[in-house]
Amino acid sequence: MITSALTPRTDEPASSLLGTLAAEGASGALSTESGIVYLAAGHVVHVESALTPDLGDLLTHSGALAPDGWWQAIDQAGRGCRVGRQLVDGGHLAAGALELCHLGALFDAAYFVFAHDGPALRFRPGVAHWLGAVRPVPVDTVLRESRRRRELLHRIWPDPAVDLAPLARVRTDTVDLPARRSRTLAQVDGVRTAAQIATALACRTFHTLVELRRLAAAGLVVPVVPTATPAPAHAPASAAPGPAPRPATPDEPDTALLRRLLHALEAL
Amino acid sequence: MPGIDESLLEAMRLPGARGASVVDWISGLALGAVGDAPGGDVEATAAETAELARLATESGALAAVGGDPGGSSGKEPPVQDLIVTNTDSYHLLRFVSTTFDSTVFVHLWLDRAEGNLALARIRLAEMADRLVLG
Numbered sequence: 001m002i003t004s005a006l007t008p009r010t011d012e013p014a015s016s017l018l019g020t021l022a023a024e025g026a027s028g029a030l031s032t033e034s035g036i037v038y039l040a041a042g043h044v045v046h047v048e049s050a051l052t053p054d055l056g057d058l059l060t061h062s063g064a065l066a067p068d069g070w071w072q073a074i075d076q077a078g079r080g081c082r083v084g085r086q087l088v089d090g091g092h093l094a095a096g097a098l099e100l101c102h103l104g105a106l107f108d109a110a111y112f113v114f115a116h117d118g119p120a121l122r123f124r125p126g127v128a129h130w131l132g133a134v135r136p137v138p139v140d141t142v143l144r145e146s147r148r149r150r151e152l153l154h155r156i157w158p159d160p161a162v163d164l165a166p167l168a169r170v171r172t173d174t175v176d177l178p179a180r181r182s183r184t185l186a187q188v189d190g191v192r193t194a195a196q197i198a199t200a201l202a203c204r205t206f207h208t209l210v211e212l213r214r215l216a217a218a219g220l221v222v223p224v225v226p227t228a229t230p231a232p233a234h235a236p237a238s239a240a241p242g243p244a245p246r247p248a249t250p251d252e253p254d255t256a257l258l259r260r261l262l263h264a265l266e267a268l
Numbered sequence: 269m270p271g272i273d274e275s276l277l278e279a280m281r282l283p284g285a286r287g288a289s290v291v292d293w294i295s296g297l298a299l300g301a302v303g304d305a306p307g308g309d310v311e312a313t314a315a316e317t318a319e320l321a322r323l324a325t326e327s328g329a330l331a332a333v334g335g336d337p338g339g340s341s342g343k344e345p346p347v348q349d350l351i352v353t354n355t356d357s358y359h360l361l362r363f364v365s366t367t368f369d370s371t372v373f374v375h376l377w378l379d380r381a382e383g384n385l386a387l388a389r390i391r392l393a394e395m396a397d398r399l400v401l402g
Contacts, residue, residue, distance in 0.1 A: 064368040091386075094399070095269040096398070099299075101366075104292070201369075202368070206295065207295070
């Protein structure tokens with residue numbers, strides 16, 4: 001059936017393999033270097049990326065759902081891949097709220113999976129996500145939206161370094177800003193990346209990026225470029241807000257990924 | 269408990285309803301849509317109405333709140349709805365307030381001759397609440 005997709009096809013971008021799988025009506029999990037896309041009957045049912053908060057983070061960190069309710073739903077329905085349905089049936093969440101939050105997380109992760117459309121690493125047929133199908137989205141819609149989001153960010157401020165580098169404030173005086181932008185700016189500390197700021201705010205990463213690119217366009221935020229200074233490394237000055245580039249691997253998304261692995265293992 | 273589609277179909281039962289959608293005002297993405305859209309283009313309509321909604325939520329004058337910035341959580345936009353009146357139709361945008369990060373509104377396109385704006389405004393507000401509260 002779709003056995004050809006089992007072997008790694010490093011030459012093929014994930015988006016084109018996804019198109020083929022959609023046409024075949026495939027179900028399973030497609031892994032790339034930046035995330036995992038789950039398909040059911042050729043539709044996207046879930047997307048995960050280490051750079052974006054997952055549904056559980058968005059719901060529990062915002063206070064929309066008590067962590068107990070989240071874990072309870074995973075305990076009861078993880079094995080059957082019906083966690084989404086369980087959240088609604090168990091009275092933890094309204095159906096509309098689950099759909100809105102789920103779609104928010106799905107398109108957010110999809111943006112990062114397809115932003116730099118790398119090769120597909122492997123496709124595991126038949127693998128389903130423990131959340132279950134909440135609101136399946138056509139593959140075309142996901143790919144088109146990811147492309148549109150990339151263009152939207154480019155129109156706001158054409159500097160992709162804002163997306164991944166640690167970010168620093170240019171000025172320390174207070175500026176009059178819309179509420180969301182102001183909250184985002186308050187998290188910029190010269191160390192954290194957009195993904196870490198999004199996690200701290202329990203916000204979707206793309207939506208945080210929009211605010212950060214607007215802040216960059218306004219000259220309020222700059223990416224911290226790792227400077228290859230010939231001088232020996234200065235002592236770790238934690239208080240200095242100057243260019244103190246951290247390692248490229250941020251801590252927070254790793255924690256998020258590990259937590260997700262834990263969820264997945266426990267749901268088995 | 270209504271999901272996105274059920275809620276939109278409910279909005280379409282209002283007299284004069286031409287089309288309804290749920291739109292994210294930061295990305296400009298339509299998360300769901302039923303009925304018609306102006307020019308038959310749901311995506312372009314979503315992107316354009318999103319821009320209007322964003323300007324309203326970010327406006328220092330229109331989104332100003334006295335003494336209590338952003339209400340209880342600081343997350344919901346103080347703007348509740350936007351009404352654009354056309355020669356032959358109304359566009360009603362109702363913001364959906366959620367505890368989690370969502371940034372969405374419901375857009376109802378209403379025929380001006382057949383529709384009842386006051387009724388639609390009340391019903392759309394109730395629908396937006398039920399969508400996220402059940």
